[in-house]
Amino acid sequence: xxxxxxxxxxxxxxxxxxxxxxxxxxxxxxxxxxxxxxxxxxxxxxxxxxxxxxxxxxxxxxxxxxxxxxxxxxxxxxxxxxxxxxxxxxxxxxxxxxxxxxxxxxxxxxxxxxxxxxxxxxxxxxxxxxxxxxxxxxxxxxxxxxxxxxxxxx
Amino acid sequence: xxxxxxxxxxxxxxxxxxxxxxxxxxxxxxxxxxxxxxxxxxxxxxxxxxxxxxxxxxxxxxxxxxxxxxxxxxxxxxxxxxxxxxxxxxxxxxxxxxxxxxxxxxxxxx
Numbered sequence: 086x087x088x089x090x091x092x093x094x095x096x097x098x099x100x101x102x103x104x105x106x107x108x109x110x111x112x113x114x115x116x117x118x119x120x121x122x123x124x125x126x127x128x129x130x131x132x133x134x135x136x137x138x139x140x141x142x143x144x145x146x147x148x149x150x151x152x153x154x155x156x157x158x159x160x161x162x163x164x165x166x167x168x169x170x171x172x173x174x175x176x177x178x179x180x181x182x183x184x185x186x187x188x189x190x191x192x193x194x195x196x197x198x199x200x201x202x203x204x205x206x207x208x209x210x211x212x213x214x215x216x217x218x219x220x221x222x223x224x225x226x227x228x229x230x231x232x233x234x235x236x237x238x239x
Numbered sequence: 240x241x242x243x244x245x246x247x248x249x250x251x252x253x254x255x256x257x258x259x260x261x262x263x264x265x266x267x268x269x270x271x272x273x274x275x276x277x278x279x280x281x282x283x284x285x286x287x288x289x290x291x292x293x294x295x296x297x298x299x300x301x302x303x304x305x306x307x308x309x310x311x312x313x314x315x316x317x318x319x320x321x322x323x324x325x326x327x328x329x330x331x332x333x334x335x336x337x338x339x340x341x342x343x344x345x346x347x348x349x
Contacts, residue, residue, distance in 0.1 A: 114262045140291060140322035143258075147293040151261045198331040206302045209294035209330055216329050 093238060102131055103173040109165050112158040112183075124179065131172050141217040141235055142177065148210040149181040149231050156181025157229050161193045166229050176219075179233040187229035190221065242267050244274065250281040250349060252342075255289045259296035268299050272306065280312035283345050287318035292326060304336065313337075317345035 104127045110116040121143045128138045147203050150166060158164035169180040190211065195202060197209045220234040242263075243254045251274045259267065271282060286292075286298070286340075292300075307314045317339045320326065327333040339345035 114260075117260060117262055118258055136322060136325075142323060143291040144293055144326065145262055147291070151293065151295065157259070198316035198329075204301055204305065204332060207294075209297055212328075213294055213329065235241055 096108075098111075104131060104171070106168075106170045106172075108168045108170075110168075111162050112154045112160050112164050113162060114151065114154055114167060115161075117147055117154070120150060121146050122169055124168070127170060127172050128177060131149075131174065133177065133235075135235075137177075137235060142179075145214045145233055146179055146181070147218045148214050149179070149233060152163065152210060152231070153177075153181050153183035153185075153229075156188075157185030159185070175237055177235045177237075180230055182228050182230040184228045187225060188225060190223045242270055247283075247346060249279075250283055250346060251279045252346075253282065253284045255284060255286055257288070258290045258292070259299070260291070260293040262294040264299040265316070267296075268303060271303050275307060275310055275312065276298075279298050280310065281349050282307055282312065282314045283317060283342070283349075284314070285317050285342050285345075286320070286323055287342070289320075289323065292323060297330060297332060301332070301335065306335055315339060315345040315348060315349060317342050 106123070106127060108120050108123060110120060124146055125138055125143055128142050153166040154160060158166065167182045172180045190197040194211045194215065197203070197205065197212050202208060212222045216232060218233045219236050219239050222232045224230050224232070241256050243256065245252050253271065255267065305313050315337050318341065319338060327338070337348065339348055
């Protein structure tokens with residue numbers, strides 16, 4: 086289900102334009118690309134920097150969705166992942182919620198750039214989210230939620 | 240998103256069209272491993288038509304690089320746009336791979 090609400094008009098100042106969006110998918114990695122495209126197009130609509138729209142948002146959101154689908158929900162098609170996106174003139178806030186028990190952000194993050202880790206196939210997901218977003222937070226809200234924040238000027 | 244494979248001389252050239260992410264990385268891995276099993280040694284992956292790559296896509300490239308090296312082969316990457324270059328720099332994978340600006344330079348480097 087996709088719910089797009091927007092306020093303001095195209096010609097209005099950017100500060101008046103806010104987009105809120107909610108998408109829910111079942112736990113299948115094949116949905117990731119479509120959800121990323123929906124969110125990316127909203128970033129472009131509010132004129133986020135091309136790099137944010139082409140790199141930061143797609144990669145960070147893709148990582149959050151992969152984690153939620155694969156680890157949070159264990160790819161159980163009966164479990165859902167909910168994505169909330171809010172974009173305005175200052176920042177983009179993404180929340181990705183799964184039905185899992187959550188994890189400790191600090192403990193789970195390794196540094197994949199260390200020499201001993203550079204040839205590892207895994208372990209870059211959380212690192213990339215933290216590198217590409219201004220803030221990464223985790224909290225519980227009837228399930229596990231990751232919140233990613235990207236400021237327009239960053 | 241798809242991968243097309245063609246031979247240019249004795250070099251296997253793979254074009255990544257669209258994204259290289261968790262949903263399709265296995266397809267790329269299998270296609271390259273199939274060629275490796277056939278005895279191919281030189282591989283070039285071209286990203287000129289690629290959107291974005293996630294951590295599992297990067298992981299597959301690392302895995303393929305190791306497997307190709309183990310078989311005495313070589314892997315080159317080419318045509319990373321500025322955003323993709325940033326991704327490789329952030330993860331320091333630019334130090335692991337041989338990356339050429341253009342397909343031609345990559346082909347010449349074998």
